[in-house]
Amino acid sequence: MQADNAPLITIITVTYNAMDSIETTIKSVVDKRKLVDNIQFFIIDGGSTDGTVSVVKKYEKQITYFISEPDKGLYDAMNKGWKQAKEDSYILFLGSGDKIINLPELNSFNEACILAGEVEVGAKYLYTPKVDIRLKLGNTLHHQALLIKKAIHPLSPFDLNFKTYADFDFNQRLYKSGFKIKVDKNFKAYAMEGGVSSNFNKAESLNIVRKNYGWFYYKLAQVYYLLRHEV
Template sequence: MNTQLPLISIITVSYNVVNTIEETILSVINQDFDNYEYIIIDGGSKDGTLEIIKKYEDKITLWLSEPDKGIYDAMNKGVLLAKGEWVNFMNAGDLFANNISKLLNEALVDKNHDVIYGDVFIKKNGVLSLDKAREIYQLNYSLNFCHQSSFVRREILVKYPFSLNYKISSDYNLFLNLFIKGYNFHYIKSAISIFEYGGISSGTSKKYIKERFLILSNSHKGFKNKVWFNYKFVKMLLPFNRATILNFFKN
């Protein structure tokens, strides 16, 4: 076991995920180190999720189940309950791709790092494909890494909680504003998580596009920057979501 790592708070947010929560729990508790706490914030599941959580109570530091205002409200609750120096969100259905202590040992003890991020395996129709994090500059118009493949200092998340104004892109809002403020992002050249493709945040919905436009417009200073990075965002999406984008501007 590795006992040199600072305490890591791994937080899982769940709601009626009886088919996926157990695999996520096992991915966390089977890690190869003991310097972590595991917190589960459930939104009041009624489908059997709580029975699975209770099955592993001896491995879980803290869990609660109560109604919330959405995923980001639950994530903020988890941060306030956490005691670790670093926070990772491994939400229901997501998995660690590797034993993280081997990947992150040096990075986590470096006092200069504020956000640590790596690559992700995207799982689509049962097939895994590696999605490498892109250049950090691309944060100006796109989330260039998967949130599950990141670790953020808890003190930063306490100072800048996830905004509840965004229902599906508040994680991007956080990382973009941290980047603009000059926080240090450190890249680990390895896959950290496995993410199941799909859902409203996959870039195919009008709601996703609207939130991204709002985030870019609210975060960037100066008219030219607002226009330029919104243009870069549309240009990036256009080859994949042409119909959605065109429909968005028509209505």
């Protein structure tokens, strides 16, 4: 990642009253920035009142962009971060408490505009990306290990009508549009348990499938969720 042609990576962390977990994420990104010089780090805070801002300011020299102001929720804040990123950058979202383990191999960036990797969730699960029919049924790409080149979708990507799975909706739209998604085995991240999407919202997930792929896949997804015991 230190080559002259290394792509720009923008890591965006959205926070709100996350004083107890934000430092873990900041240190994870700062450690990576010490090794490479092609990473920008944005923190979009929703107007925290618990000391989160004080923690962030300890690292202000290592943070490319920081703002703290009220927003309309998680995905509104994520849209704000997306808007600030440069169009030629690859964007990744880390929640407060999440960590980067490994970034993709350099040659992967030459092969696709979307790179996906594995995500460890707490000490219980390892999610591997699946770029096949399963992405038409459920979210098989997880934002902690998902790099998307902004140039393929310059406008705000997240539909605020979806409160839990707007990222799933965006992933499906990208897949439906035919953009190549490359799975990079070196790409790994850690996700803290208990995020917004940790409690399965079956109704919203099904609505997204119906919106993007129609009634056949909506019905198929119902069966898929039953088989996965997500009822």
